[in-house]
Amino acid sequence: MERHYPGSSSFIRVAFSKRSFPEEAIQGIVSSVSESTMKHYDGWFKRWWVFCIEAHHDPWVYSLSHFINFLNKQAQSGKSFSAVNSCKAALSFILPISSTDEPLIKRYLKGIYNQNPPKPKYDTTWDPYPVLSFLEKLVPLDRLTLEQLSYKLVTLLALISAHRVQTLSKIKIHNIIRFEDRLEILIPDRIKSSGKNRQQPVLKIPFFLDKPELCLATCILFYIEKTKSFREEGYDTLILTHKRPFHAASSQTISRWIKHTLKMSGISTEQYSGHSVRHAATSAANRGGVSVEEIRKRAGWTEKSATFNRFYNRPLAVPPDLFARGLLKGSNVNS
Structure with missing residues (x-):
């Protein structure tokens, strides 16, 4: 098996070729992916490729246990729920995940969500x-x-x-x-x-x-x-x-x-x-x-x-001592 990652487009082409898709259909599938999405997928495909090679597993062959183990590795490395969910979406594009496995995968992702729910990047914002x-x-x-x-x-x-x-x-x-x-x-x-x-x-x-x-x-x-x-x-x-x-x-x-x-x-x-x-x-x-x-x-x-x-929609950032200063000012205490 080839040990060097072939790139996202080639990876997608081989994945669908192995599932007997005609070349014209594969071209249409590849063309459906935007440039920014392809770059995003590329990062996850590359990680999946390395994970499979190290485990002596064919990257184009789907296995529920191997798939869950890979998602779990991302979660254990500190990746957020959003990142793990994004990883799942990328791999779902090229792997033939069975409909019977989807509920279990969703259940696993729900557990990741409960453990580490997504948070806004900012709690406050600045005044323009x-x-x-x-x-x-x-x-x-x-x-x-x-x-x-x-x-x-x-x-x-x-x-x-x-x-x-x-x-x-x-x-x-x-x-x-x-x-x-x-x-x-x-x-x-x-x-x-x-x-x-x-x-x-x-x-x-x-x-x-x-x-x-x-x-x-x-x-x-x-x-x-x-x-x-x-x-x-x-x-x-x-x-x-x-x-x-x-x-x-x-x-x-x-x-x-x-x-x-x-x-x-x-x-x-x-x-x-x-x-x-x-x-x-x-x-x-x-x-x-x-x-x-x-x-x-x-x-x-x-x-x-x-x-x-x-x-x-975030409130304006305020100085950390605002409350204390307001309290002292309201109490006529010199700060």
């Missing part, structure tokens, strides 16, 4: 005000370096759109439509929230005339003009790296820029990552009176999704 105050000072746009302009652009985009950085990385200039009072940005590319019968997001960015220093629509148009000379013919991705050679900025790069902006604004980046902007933006909108339905729509969650209430 310091970040907006910092961005407001990055003016005029024509005097900013490309690096400063890029940081302002992506952070305002993340805050005002409340979308993932993956979505921001997919913005194409030809999909930006200008209206008198707003920009609308179409996202036809497949993203994490894409699915059958789900509408692709449309980011609606108003011209913020009352506060031009924070007008994202103006910033986008200026950025397009500023970077025009850096773009090769046909190079349409909106967000580029700010150093030569210029190319499309990845999700990881955009997240790193946002995190740097948070740090420059006084937000603790040891506690909060670039993705925390999504928590801060949606929580602030909710505190400002925006309905949960509108927040779901704007952030790309479905109408029935409980994601916002379960994982994103």
Whole structure:
């Protein structure tokens, strides 16, 4: 048996080939998996491959006991329930798990859930005000370096759109439509929230005339003009790296820029990552009176999704001595 992991695509192809699927059908199955999902699967496939090789077990052959042992190894190594469940989903894609085994596997996963239930990444969130105050000072746009302009652009985009950085990385200039009072940005590319019968997001960015220093629509148009000379013919991705050679900025790069902006604004980046902007933006909108339905729509969650209430709607972080100081102040004790 081959001892070197062949890669996710080849692994999937062999798995279905061994089950006598025709090549045309296998090609369709492989094509159904998005690039991001394939990368995610690849990590679990590789772990499964090593586990099977060490146990002298064929990686393409399903065995309930071997499957449960592998899941249990992930749980015992400290993986969360979400990770173990994700592992199960990845392997279920290529292994012929019998319907009679599914109830037992679900029962096992329920035990993992009870032992280590999933928790929100953040118990609190930060107030967008310091970040907006910092961005407001990055003016005029024509005097900013490309690096400063890029940081302002992506952070305002993340805050005002409340979308993932993956979505921001997919913005194409030809999909930006200008209206008198707003920009609308179409996202036809497949993203994490894409699915059958789900509408692709449309980011609606108003011209913020009352506060031009924070007008994202103006910033986008200026950025397009500023970077025009850096773009090769046909190079349409909106967000580029700010150093030569210029190319499309990845999700990881955009997240790193946002995190740097948070740090420059006084937000603790040891506690909060670039993705925390999504928590801060949606929580602030909710505190400002925006309905949960509108927040779901704007952030790309479905109408029935409980994601916002379960994982994103967080109170503001407060100083650890706030209660003590308030108590002493209320008791007229000098602190």
